[in-house]
Amino acid sequence: MSTGIDIVLLTILLVIALIVGIVIGGMLGSRRQRRLQAAHLEDRPGTPSELARASGPEHQAVEAAPARPRVAIVINPSKIGAEEFAKTAAAVCRQEGWDAPLMYDTEIEDPGYAMASQALAEEVDLVVAAGGDGTVRAVAEVLAGTGVPMGIVPMGTGNLLARNLKIVLDRPEWALRIALWGKDEHIDVARARIEPGGKDHAFMVMSGLGFDAAVMADTDEELKSRVGWLAYLEAGSRKLAGHRTRVQVSVDDEEPYMTKIRSVIGGNCGRLQGGVMLLPEAEYDDGILDVIIISPKNMADWVGVAASILGRHKRRGIHTNFHRCRRIVVEAEEPIEVQLDGDAVGASRYLEMWLDERALVVRTATREQTRLIRLEGWPIPVP
Ligand SMILES: [Mg+2]
Structure with a gap:
């Protein structure tokens, strides 16, 4: 008799356990489904751990093991x-x-x-x-x-x-x-050529000729590995006293003009270390090359240049000038150091810079x- 009741009780308990199991399993399943759907709704989920779970072994077994990206x-x-x-x-x-x-x-x-x-x-x-x-x-x-x-x-x-x-x-x-x-972003690739009709090189941030390149060329690599970008300041302080060079500047289809410069820097994006904005209007996906021409005569002028750069003035004073263009050609009357994204590439009398619009996909x-x-x-x- 008691054995019969036990069997009945056990059966009822099993049935209850089964029902509870099915209900909980269903809830978990739909939560997981919602999570997967949410992950698919966003282009890329961006929550690595969530995604790692979503693409774990059991999920792959259900969906015929898609190839893993490489x-x-x-x-x-x-x-x-x-x-x-x-x-x-x-x-x-x-x-x-x-x-x-x-x-x-x-x-x-x-x-x-x-x-x-x-x-x-x-x-x-x-x-x-x-x-x-x-x-x-x-x-x-x-x-x-x-x-x-x-x-x-x-x-x-x-x-x-x-x-x-x-x-x-x-x-x-x-x-x-x-x-x-x-997420995928399409950004502009800047290009530079250091001799007319010569091979072109890509750069992503800034390239230029003059003072900045001379600093890059002269920066002590060992010092750079020890103190980082302060090494550039050390080299820069030694180069400030140089002379200006006479150049011809051609911007897009405009009439070329002559000027004297210490530096011409073209950039795809304008942010330097320490939040300094050398090219405050530069954006990396607008198809526009931002150029700054720096032409101080002496140390006092340099102070003015530094103040205007640190002050993020968009249109600056007498020793700095800006262009927003598609292409610029600078021809100097004597060879000047050139740098591409901080790498010194030697002296040249010629620098041409332009953009390949949105040519590169980057992940941000x-x-x-x-x-x-x-x-x-x-x-x-x-x-
Ligand atoms: Mg731009």
Whole structure:
């Protein structure tokens, strides 16, 4: 008798457990479904951990195991933190549901061109430039026009493109997540030619001839690795007392004019270290090249130039002049140092700069990623 009641009770309990199980399972399932739908609604979810769960093994089994995306990382092994990042990159990719990354080290003779080309040949979904502005410039030049997106893991002194794109500067693993799941932005690629009809080079931030390039050429690399961009100030202070050079400037189809300059700098984006805006109106996706011409005669004039730059005046005084154009050609009466994104490339009497409009796809942080980084108290580059 009691055995019969026990069996009945046990059966009822089992049925209740079964019903509860089905109800809870259904609720969890629909929550998960909603989450997946939300992830699909946003172009890219931007919440790496959520997405890692959504693309985990069980999900893939249901949807016939889609191919995992693959990233190539072009890394400058001489940068501080490069070795450590190379190790963590594989773990981050695995966690985020990506294939193991293809890793390519840059070399002194090749800052990333052959490596990025090799990555393209491997048909990867994304190429990450992990290094300074030199690495970024080389990778960008190869990727421009291909539609393959570029991610940036900043490891240099200036990291100027990363700064302008507001990519997190001091958390390589987060910068990598931004590259993997960030949003695609089409940005302009600036180009420069240092002899008429010669080969052109891409640059992403600023290039120029004169004082700034002389400073880059003269900056002590060892000092730069120790004190960062302060090394530029040290070199700059030694170069301030130079003389002005007579140049002819041709802007778009306008009549060329003669002037005397210390520097001509063309830029795709205007933000320097410390929030200094050298080109306050520059935007990296407006198809317009912003140019500043600096022409102080003496130290007192330099003070005026510095004040107007730090004061972010859009149209400045007598020693600085601006152009917003599509193309500019500067022809000097004597060879002057030229720099491309901070790399000195030698002296030339000729510099032509123009833009390839929106030729490069870069990955930048989604709103959600920015929110998560803020939540964790990680500094974001702000002016
Ligand atoms: Mg622009």
